[in-house]
């Protein structure tokens with residue numbers, strides 16, 4: 006089968022012909038129709054997670070995807086042959102991932118039936134980023150009446166955070182360059198601040214001079230985080246998806262600091278499916294590319310400035 010893989014950590018991702026996997030007990034084989042690209046994919050290829058993730062090579066890249074259940078192993082009880090599913094498919098210890106014609110998933114793993122009426126290329130853009138958004142908003146304990154700054158709001162995770170925090174009734178301030186400000190407002194942001202136009206804190210304080218309640222950040226490094234945290238009122242919360250928070254330092258400032266680590270599950274995907282089916286959550290696939298172009302798209306995402314989600318047609 007065709008797949009995009011690396012021969013070792015740090016190698017350039019490339020198209021390869023690799024054996025089609027067979028589902029073992031408790032596993033499903035999915036014929037992939039679309040895959041979604043995340044920063045995690047190039048981080049895995051670069052070996053940035055090698056101390057925490059076991060991998061075998063060649064390693065097929067890709068977490069997210071959507072497709073049709075093609076075969077089921079023994080003891081599979083939840084998902085059935087022919088069902089449309091979406092979720093996260095990476096099994097790095099077996100060299101398997103979503104950027105391939107076929108992928109495996111565990112029947113009790115982070116794969117769920119696709120939202121009704123959603124096409125494969127949209128569904129593939131959902132899992133990693135939107136599951137993270139849902140869980141980060143919950144960890145931040147975002148509540149009605151609070152003011153929340155979303156840093157990285159225009160990215161895959163950030164667009165989900167903006168929608169879900171607004172849905173909780175919070176006042177949402179989204180970082181966005183000028184050309185994305187309208188999109189952020191349509192997704193539920195009350196205000197935008199432009200991170201390319203000078204001091205972020207000054208822009209926020211100009212409107213909220215008594216501070217804000219929470220920051221959900223998918224971008225900042227630790228020095229930036231320490232500066233942005235000065236916006237928080239006592240008792241405020243800072244959640245980072247890039248592990249930029251020093252929780253002890255935050256506690257000493259009377260704040261709650263959380264480094265978020267995703268734990269995707271079928272339950273979280275089902276909750277997203279319900280929101281999507283109800284018209285309460287949307288994911289925008291900005292760019293659709295063929296499988297062969299995935300190496301270039303990974304390089305673009307690593308270089309930054311890749312707006313919204315890139316989806317791969319398989």
Ligand SMILES: NC(=O)c1ccc[n+]([C@@H]2O[C@H](COP(=O)([O-])OP(=O)(O)OC[C@H]3O[C@@H](n4cnc5c(N)ncnc54)[C@H](OP(=O)(O)O)[C@@H]3O)[C@@H](O)[C@H]2O)c1
Nearest residue numbers: 044045137157159160161162180200223246265266267310
């Ligand atoms: N810990 C976890 O479990 C977990 C889970 C999911 C994701 N993540 C991580 O979270 C990060 C974001 O993921 P993603 O999928 O949302 O990435 P993405 O889609 O590539 O989005 C990144 C966004 O950040 C914006 N940005 C860049 N610099 C900025 C700045 N200084 N201030 C404000 N916004 C800025 C970019 O907009 P412009 O181009 O306009 O600047 C872009 O829209 C990645 O590092 C990913 O690996 C972690």
